[in-house]
Amino acid sequence: MTNEKTADFFTSYRKISEMWEKGLNDFLFKAVDNKELIGLTKVGVDAHSRYVERLKRNHELIASYWNLPTKKDVANVAELTIQAEEKVDMLEQQIWSMQDAFAATFQEQQTLIQNVMEFNQQMHNELIKTAKGLSADVKKLGNEITEAADLKNIEEMREELAGMKEDLEEMKNLLKQAKVQPELAGSST
Template sequence: MENNEQVELYKAMKLAGFKVEQEINNWIKDQLNHKKIMEGTNIAGKYYVHAMKCVQNRMGHLFTHLNIPSKKDVTNIGKLVLQVEEKVDKVEDQVISLQQQVENLKNG
């Protein structure tokens, strides 16, 4: 009997929690659906993007003066390294092919 009561209590608590969660979610949605809030968020977002671009630009200038590579510089170096690796692989394949041709001519 006691175990059954605990199960019922758990089910009641779960149902009450679910209802409270739904009410809170609906309240949040209602608060976010106001046009003024969305307009304000949109304007704030534009200012934030502009501010971040300015910060990145200033950091780029600072890094240049301090002779420190920026994130963009490191990305470009990574791309160049990959290109060099591909070219080295091609040259290595050509050298192996030439070695085989020389061996064939010797044995030929």
């Protein structure tokens, strides 16, 4: 039962609202259609706009004498503030992107430096290995040269000994001849 009363109330309220809306629309349409009212409204609006313009000029004049901000000044300041905030936001974004770029570049540099250090370490290790190998080769060559020099010295000594042997043989032969000749010289006397 209460649902029916509520529904009836809203239905009747809607009908009354529609009637009022239609009546007001008709009244406004007739009022706007009146040429005298339009002309009178135009004169009133023109007078009012001149009055408002004069008030604005006087207000700006008084504000300039007393150094007070006007609505226009406040609007300009608000606009400049908004522009400044937008520029600050843009700068912040640029700074963030630059920081990200710097971080990425720094990371790349660190990686590059690490790679260069590893390469240098490898080169150093290879240089040490090569130096040790060359040192061993130099020692071998030195030993071989020493052995070759020793062999040469031995060969020279052998030649000298051979020469001395020949000299000794000659001396022996000369001594034998010298012994044989005095015997020959003694037997012939």
